[in-house]
Amino acid sequence: MSRGLAPLSRELVPLSRDLAPLFDPVSVAVVGASDDPAKYGHAIAAQALRAPHRRPIHLVNRRAGTVLGQSAAPSLSALGEPVGLVVVSVPAPVYEQTVDEALACGAKAIVAVTAGFAETGAEGLARQRAVAEKVRAAGAVLVGPNCLGIADNTTELYLASDAFDLGGVALLSQSGNLALELQLAFAPHGLGFSRFVSLGNQSDVTLVDLVRDCARHDATKAIAVYAEDFGDGRAFAQAAATAGKPVVLLSAGRGAAAARSAASHTGALTTSSDIVAAACRDAGVELVRTPREMTAVLAALAGGRRAHGRRVAVFTDGGGHGVIAADAAEAAGFAVPELGPGVQEKLAGQLWGPSALGNPVDLAGMGEQDPMSYAAVVRTLLDSDEVDAVLMTGYFGGYSADSGGLGGAAGTLGATELEAADSIARAVRASAKPVVAQSMYPDAPSCQNLQAAGIPVFAAIEDAARALAAVVVPENSQDSSRGGGAAAMEPLPDAAPPMTDTGYYATRVLLAEAGVRFPASAEISSEAEVREFARGASGPFVLKALHLLHKSDAGGVVLNLADEEALVAAHREMHARLSAPSYSVEQMADLAAGVELIVGVNRDPRFGPIAMVGLGGVFTEVLGDVAFALAPVSAARAEAMLRGLRCAALLNGVRGRPAVDVAAAAKAIEQITRVAAAQHDLAECEVNPLLALPSGALALDARAVPLVPPSHSDY
Template structure:
């Protein structure tokens, strides 16, 4: 159900503690915005000196108000913050918005002060946003407790950056977007991003949730909440490029970056991940129209060849298709155009729009009706005929009116249409384009934005989410976690390995050959990367070759022990790597890819939040660049991919059940036509 945040967004009364007449103080900006608040709720200003603030009498304390206060905004110096919180709680405040800074962001002492305050708030049954936040706004309840005004709309913005919120306010305007809510996250001492996301997901006034976050807190809980939300969630985050600061001791650790983890979490949860405020605006604009494509095939309509070719390239670069139109569709399109128009895909009006602007609307309608297309992109000059450029109409009064009529016709056609139409125009602010925007049709100035919008609307964009599998109960830690101990634990979990024996000398080596028949593998144990150190010998045909390899290896490495193993049949097999790396924010993260000694060089890998059920593991394996190897190439037989997926499920479930393991890796996992066998493994304790 989530926490009850009703007092935060729709309190029965509000007090601004630290309200001021001094424009240099944040309490002045909050008080000025609070005066706009509606719904008839009482509003009180508190200033320890009393007097008036913005023409209103200010109480010297919350207790001096003489009536209940449901929500208290606290904007006082840090030295007086705890006293202000305690007074708010003693006055039965159910919610606090803590503007005051100087806590966890300042170091250990600040973190401890913040923790103590949050404990008192929770013990009182209240909720607190912040500290170190910039306030909140709820346009649906008339609650304005941030320093700026936010245009009403249907997007909830949860942000760690106030300036970013102001930029989005500017970017949203031309697209007809606005805010249902704005919450500055602050330090998330009590109310977290997950709490707010969960509440916004059930808020009737919100259609989409935009998030800017650098610190997810519990990243896995964020992914779970986003996956459960029945609304689009669009995430802009920073700092995804750097690898984990912890020194990686396996291929898995070396190959996993923060960007991989966040990307995998967003894919699993169905979150649209964006890189810039512009892209965030683009995706939200696309989603606001409510239409979704049933597939990924796009018809491109242009009034100039250059725009058409550039748009087709951009659409394909976004992962969508630009299919050849069927003869039937070409015939219908041709009815609206003249002989020199191109009726393939892209469709090029080739000047027909200047002869008859209604041809835009007729062609759009024909392409929307085409069975082979899932969306339409109109690109180029449309909007220019009715635009006022340098004081001149784009093409004369009659042509301008014809284009405006075409825009009205397109808007009317889209009223009952389920397929998306996206427009790229050189004149996005023109009257014709404003008509389209008002009808919920996304219009962009840049071709790449239009293509990104189509990708957000394409089949599988959110429907491709796989969800986040719950973590299993923690299992008893294996002790110790050496190579053979890890092997045995994985074998007990259902992962097959070749027969192996640990030996320390030549006598033990000879004894091992009584149980294991050749060919053999010899491995030096307790080395970080055995192959790189020359600590692995493969394909030793008989006992003599095994003894010779042991003598050579022991002379060079002096390892304390070795493993003698049965050599697996590598013919017709594909080597995979399966690993789990424990991320401090998102928990266990699984990696699958092409393995063996070249795993780091090839970097053909895919990620997902662990544990990975077999069906999800299969999808990741099929997403690899080299996935065709699994189906057999150049006369090689197909391998048992389903068996590989089941092995991935067992490996990742084992790692997820052992939180003490920081990195777990099986490399290679040999997949053959008749099943799988793990040939090497490594566990690293956290």
């Protein structure tokens, strides 16, 4: 079942909330319980009655009588006793009345299935907010409205339309159908659910509240999230980063951002997809695109083993499978290095002449001679200090498959393959390194033995490679127990005083006070002032008009003016053409001696300030070589972003050009992003270009865009 999703309410809620009344209530009442299978109150009531031994279950139907063979009360007040949690599945016109009655009966938790609020417009949003405020004032919590229920297998709380297999995954979702699809996908991997929560409109209990609570829930080993909106995205990232357990996000609607005013390169280049990806990377969240990918990642994380490097040994029993697996591994960011002589020599003693030993390691038919050779190779690869993880691919499983293969489960080969699976499982249990498998027969008994030992098995090699990528511990990880692991997120700085002037020189002063270096310059409005500056400085010079957003595009920038007369002539021509109220004259930096970078910060309404770093200059948008992170960005993180650019080789010097001072550029990025993150009144702040030089870094242009643009720009 699914419903249209409403825009999220963004009211402020407490930083940490007690959700025990929601997940382990003393009693439950289902208002709107029904014998009619077409009504949602029927499905939830039927599920709730699965565990009447755990807590009292009350059914409420305005007609009273019996529902599902149990006596139903005509109202909550008719129960004559307090109730802990109330499920509200009634028509929208009586929603407020039902919530009021629930609170009067002492309810500390409400699950609101009823729809027709924020998703319908302003009037519905106002009703939704009023109810949420009333619930909070009563010290209660509310999930929804417009949700599809909740379940907690660990407390036998069944308040959703379907039953979910018990396991270690908490699913927080804006889609009910997705939960059903994941249930089917999880089953072959032995995965199940600790909790399920349909988020609904999040008028009170939010995604952030639920992530924090699931992080404290011992039975939850991983948190899976499907979200189309995050409300407070920064708080979500922080909650995920500090969860202490894997968080996997399936995020929809990550395509091109809605139309925005491209007041800077930063605004033009930043999309919602970039922002979500940056937040996930910085928070250590595994970002996935499909339910299938989410399943692969969770299956790998459930094994508990982590790879502390990206050197993978590909092991196969067929050349084609090996080549395809090696390509998939490299596409997932792994190296498939040739194994050294010592490892190859040991493998040669275990295999026969036709086997390939370099990497991929190919049995080349040896498996049919002795299925135990699979186990011998896996053990050797895990023992090698040249390997961080093993990716096994091909026919393994075929010998024990019910379909027959070469011997079938009753044959000698099938029985020996089962022994090999047990031997592989023992080898993996004795090692800290992960093994992931792809098999033509993933449901075969031998593959199921691998699954039971925490070795995920997939039918598709791309799933196996993605699963392996999920268990690599990043170099900057501070928590190796987590799948992605997160570096420490930089805290948001305290809000700085608002900028009363967002013009070019005011922006330069703001950044310069933070330590960012600029060339010598002056703001001028007359030819006499032009000459005065030129006589006190050495050329060449730059002249800029100060009223344009994109000065270069409009002919508002002239470079390489050799001397005073050239500068004066350029000023006369530009003023005649543009009539700017003022201009900037600056000493010209030697662009040929450095690399032009761009540093921008865009304030996203969900995730706050987002930093963009990349190749800069006039071709920034053409090159599109940029990286994103939550701002502010530390110098260490900034350097990693620079090193990760496609054109990062330019920083090291090419074709006789010297290497640039990357550390100085990274420090400048830290200063710029910290200032911009503190200016809550700015929509964007940008330095383009930031010239990285062999010694130091120099900001050559700066721009600030207020959240509410002034009526007259002074750029």
